[in-house]
Amino acid sequence: MxxxxxxxxxxxxxxxxxxxxxxxxxxxxxxxxxxxxxxxxxxxxxxRTDRVAGFTTDRGFQVFNTGYPQVKRRLDLRALRLRPFTPGVLVHTDAGRLRLGDPTRRPRDGVGLLTGGRVGPRDLLALGVLSARDLLAPASRVRARSDVTTRTALADAGFSEEFVETFFRPFLSGVFLEDSLETSARFFHLVWRSMLRGTLCLPRDGIxxxxxxxxxxxxxxxxxxxxxxxxxxxxxxxxxxxxxxxxxxxxxxxxxxxxxxxxxxxxxPGRTVTTLYHAAERSPLPEPTLLVDARRRFLNSCVLTEVQPGFSADGRALVSTSVLGAPGPAEEAAVVSALAEAYGTDTGTWEPVHRVTVRGALPAMPPPLPxxxxxxxxxxxxxxxxxxxxxxxxxxxxxxxxxxxxxxxxxxxxxxx
The missing domain is CATH 3.50.50.60 (FAD/NAD(P)-binding domain)
Incomplete structure (x- = not known):
């Protein structure tokens, strides 16, 4: 017109x-x-959301956080037909998978950490204190804190270097799209607060x-x-x-x-991310849970059809995996090999469905961040x-x-x- x-x-x-x-x-x-x-x-x-070969694929891995104030103000959440991710993550480590969940929503996850001996009491205490402060404090107080890097803030909060490297660094790499924890701690605390207060979901028709x-x-x-x-x-x-x-x-x-x-x-300056979509005959992880890699060979991976089954038109599982930058063919093959190890399955039969690189997916946010x-x-x-x-x-x-x-x-x- x-x-x-x-x-x-x-x-x-x-x-x-x-x-x-x-x-x-x-x-x-x-x-x-x-x-x-x-x-x-x-x-x-x-x-954005694309329809590719009968699959619903977002432009890069996306989650919808119901805890954001602007989201609550502007959107009809019921109309989006949201379905949630598991409140927590699975971390693939050389010693096996470590499940880290929100014990306020899934108490058995917290009990498992205590009885399994995978996380020490020092880190569990630090995690509880940090989460309680961010959850209960007014947002204005969180925003008013002095700003340092997230890595410095985690050390100051009492976390061991081992726990930071095992959990926070691989998990937050997918949130910040950088793997050095150089992002503003002020932003980290606000994101952590929103995750505790809200639910991470996907709309039925994609983001x-x-x-x-x-x-x-x-x-x-x-x-x-x-x-x-x-x-x-x-x-x-x-x-x-x-x-x-x-x-x-x-x-x-x-x-x-x-x-x-x-x-x-x-x-x-912005961060670049590439998301790979694969179709598998069977789901390699029968739950709607984010999987991250302690060795950081990929940012995160999940079976999207465990969150929203309608993302696949033929019943196959749709697996989404994100990596930093724009990997070449050899790097992409290495990611698929890492996924075989992380999921404990043969990825050789997975069919590549889609590949999307988003340049400037997020702005860089070093401290001090306005x-x-x-x-x-x-x-x-x-x-x-x-x-x-x-x-x-x-x-x-x-x-x-x-x-x-x-x-x-x-x-x-x-x-x-």
């Missing part, structure tokens, strides 16, 4: 990922005339159902897909077929695209996204909400006649 020459909006939002969707929704709710532009054929940005639901709440005609923006003009934005005039322009793209549209904006930053760049120019807050769905939605607040404050919260 071509734009009518002379159309003028209160705000144009560029990018229909989580941040852009939240920003557009809040501006619309406030009564402003908004146009949301997306270069791709559907919404979601990095939160793409989340942005689809957000988009469905926009007024008819507000969203335009397949509409790349070639640049900004003094009075708005430039498309292939028209110039859209707007009092405010919000760039809600990834950091690279934002820097191209906004000269002078410094792009944030948990939120202003979205104002210049008069009438704003930028939002997880790279302006924290690398999470919560961060993206919160940044979009902040952009909307700042636009409304600057425009006087009034719609132009």
């Amino acid at each position: 071509a734009e009518a020459q002379g159309d003028r909006y209160d705000a144009v939002v560029i990018g229909a990922g989580a941040a852009g969707l939240a920003c557009a929704a809040d501006l619309d709710t406030a009564g402003l005339r908004v146009r949301l532009l997306e270069s791709e054929d559907t919404v979601g940005g990095r939160i 793409g159902a989340v942005p689809a639901q957000l988009a469905a709440g926009l007024p008819p005609g507000a969203l335009r897909t397949s509409s790349p923006v070639s640049g900004l003009t003094p009075g708005g934005v430039l498309l292939d077929d028209a110039e859209l005039r707007a009092r405010a322009v919000v760039v809600a793209t990834g950091t690279g695209a934002a820097a191209r549209l906004l000269p002078g904006l410094r792009p944030s 948990l939120t930053r202003t979205t104002r760049l210049a008069p009438g120019r704003y930028v939002c996204g997880d790279h302006r807050a924290t690398g999470s769905l919560q961060g993206a939605l919160a940044s979009g909400a902040r952009a909307a607040r700042e636009v409304l404050a600057d425009l006087g919260a009034t719609r132009e006649p």
Whole structure:
């Protein structure tokens, strides 16, 4: 649909990922005339779902955390038909599998750790104290703590180096998309808190159902897909077929695209992840549990069809495995070999279904990390996204909400006649 020459909006939002969707929704709710532009054929940005050879595959391994405040505020969780992961992880070690669960939800997991002798009392005590502090303390207090690396914070909390290397480092590598625990401890504590307060799930139709639901709440005609923006003009934005005039322009793209549209904006370094999808005749792990590797040959792996059986159209198991970077054929073969060891099965018969590399999947978040930053760049120019807050769905939605607040404050919260 071509734009009518002379159309003028209160705000144009560029990018229909989580941040852009939240920003557009809040501006619309406030009564402003908004146009949301997306270069791709559907919404979601990095939160996308593809259908490949009868399988439902997300763009990179995804989990949906019900503990995020923005998620609770904006989404109808029942409509997503969520099914949970096991509250905990399995760690593949040279001595066998170690199950680490949330004893407040699965008491037998905590008993197993005590009686199995796999984790010492020092680390169990430190884990209990850390979890209780993060679970019970107000979020404002967690955010106000001094910031160091996660590795330093774990050492200060009393964990042994062995436990950090066996559990925290392999598990958090998949959360932060870096394997040195150099990420901000402030962010770690907020993520840990949200995991304790919420449930990690997957929607029935894949993670793409989340942005689809957000988009469905926009007024008819507000969203335009397949509409790349070639640049900004003094009075708005430039498309292939028209110039859209707007009092405010919000760039809600990834950091690279934002820097191209906004000269002078410094792009944030990002993390790259590749997810491999394989089909197996039988499930190699008959439970919806995340598996990580103490040797960190892969970030994490899980049988997605144990979480959502509908992800497979023919009854075969769908296994998702993520690794840092963009591995070549030899590295990928080594990952499949590591999976055979970790799952205790022959992976030679597994069929490769899909492979997706997501560059800039998360922003790098070393300390000191500002948990939120202003979205104002210049008069009438704003930028939002997880790279302006924290690398999470919560961060993206919160940044979009902040952009909307700042636009409304600057425009006087009034719609132009």
